[in-house]
Amino acid sequence: MVVQALIDQGVDTVFGYPGGAVLPIYDEVFQQNSIKHILVRHEQGAVHAAEGYARATGKPGVCLVTSGPGATNAVTGLTDALMDSIPIIVLTGQVPTFMIGSDAFQEADTVGITRPCTKHNWLVKETDKLSDVLHEAFHVSTSGRPGPVLVDIPKDVQFATGSYSAPKPSTSHYQPQVKGDMEAITELVAAIETAKRPVFYTGGGVVNSGPGASQLLRELVDATGFPITSTLMGLGCYPASGDRWLGMLGMHGLYEANMAMHGCDLMINIGARFDDRITGRIDAFSPKSKKAHIDIDPSSINKVIKADIPIVGDVGHVLEDILKVWKSRGRKTNSEAVAKWWSQIDEWKTVDCLKFEQKGKVIKPQYALERLEALTKDHDRYICTEVGQHQMWAAQYLGFEDPNRWMTSGGLGTMGYGFPASIGVQMGHPDALVINVAGEASWLMNMQELGTAMQFNLPVKQFILNNERLGMVRQWQELLHGERYSHSWSESLPDFVKLAEAFGAKGIICSDPDDLDDAIMEMINHDGPVLFDCLVEKHENCFPMIPSGKAHNEMLLGEAETQGVIDAKGSVLV
């Protein structure tokens, strides 16, 4: 019944790991050919792979794991998906209903443990209700603000036979509003018409709203000529090669993007949530602007930053209405003032905040990413990352032309996310070039998935910027803790080439900038998983940076400016 429900929901891929309490479902999986099952090596990997699959395809990702440790291992992935609003459905086995509460073997209170890290979860105790709950799980996961859901199925419920009902449009009371309030939309259009220093600030909500939303966004941005910046989660909604693109904003965002946010008079937040990585010091955040906030989740509005024009609705629907109203009122903007605003922005751009110098025989991480960008940008390319400095550099130095091409753990910041995510992406796009930009420490957190990549012939490229350090931790210790580098270096690292070969994969090591291009080409051209050990400068810091407790216009641009920049109040922030 479970497999039938998944097939009827259009699922073609399931990531999972069997165990005692989920064997009846695995027996069903064995006896069919419609759904591919990807055997991961750890349940955390299954959830991240499902996240990568969901993010890259726009379809929900599905996991199947067992009770107890299977479920608890899934918790990190569930929390990650909750923070980044990724639609995934996790099915967990549970001990039989008559043993629940008896501390049975591999029993855990799965719905209790996962309640705060799912959008919703269910424990199904009656087989007759199972199919309806599974269909509702897909509805809840993908409607409104997407998120992870979990269905816990006791083993006796799996064994029993019950009546199956096919999916039908959900009749539950959970039907989030998608159309924005027209009065508010008209107020926003009026603000667009008169704004002197406008900026679009977009986020992952645009990706989640579907490719149509990105098209509408591009139309609106290009028609108004307003500058646009994006959060880490929203990269690709507006093309990096577009005229109006300012680059990413936030803690490690571009100078021009943050200065534009600070100095604007109209901020149009589309599907972003004023995260603390974006706002910096709240009371100094964009002090002179009127702020419009479009979000499908009413709780995002006024949570951190007061919205002057709040609009609850789906980004795609709201953008469509904005364009309609704006066009019907004569496509007006204050073009003279906006041109002046652009000349100010162009001045900020001359700071060239991402400049670096590749000299000597040690590869700079920025240079490695610049070459990776140059040699892969014309491919059908998907990028995943782990978490840390390499993630920020990837966001800064790689260009994304389309949504769903960039998979990274933004909200939770989960080291170990990228490798399994890249496996999920490759499952969704078997012929594409899938690269995971990683740090050596993050990559080791889920390295067991190399077995998965080999077993299913998934040619994922692991591009490891190896500085033998927890680079971001090291950077903070340098800036904040008197250069006392407590446990932030990686000792006893494996020989990554031999490690790759031990799994039957290809390993490449590169330490000389002159060899880099050839090595990257070798990685791209190899038909199979590649572990690329790129030895980079060990003490490079990630700039620009807004230090904790500072405002957007107080960015650090380089090493010279870092002395004593974070005060006692800022140092308690993360």
Added chain:
Amino acid sequence: MSALKLKKGSTSHSAYNLRPTFSDVVEKHTLAVLVENEPGVLARVIGLFSGRGYNIESLTVAEVDHQGHLSRITIVTAGTPQVIEQIKAQLGRIVSVHEVHDLTVEGPSVERELAMFKVSGKGDKRVEALRLADIFRANVVDSTLETFVFEITGAPEKIDAFADLMRPLGLTEVARTGVAALPRGD
């Protein structure tokens, strides 16, 4: 319609009408939350309050519509206007929650609480306790030669006042139900 122009059932309202001032004044609000009567729903609501660091001053819950599988949770909470708005919005996004009503801003409402007080004493104190109970319209629901159990119903403030009076007279145990509240009129 409330002072904030909140439509009834604020899970479906437009946030356009939702413009709290970011003031620091802590206000006490009574929320009525209609939820699906299913296992774990109370844990979802309480987990939201503990997980996000909100206050619960009192909480009552009971099924109110057996056929519709609905329970009503009445929560008294305190916070700045921004926090109160967040609490309502966060409650509204719990999948099992049907409606969230802020009785404090959605027009006048009546609040009642039931409490039981055990008072033990002899002589004058015992007589005085009985006399005060009469004034507060509290009923004696159990009596021994040295104790009374009083039952009192009323607004929380009235129950607080009664507790203050009973304390010097030998108050030994208190049980309170928490607030149940309904809007007045239609």
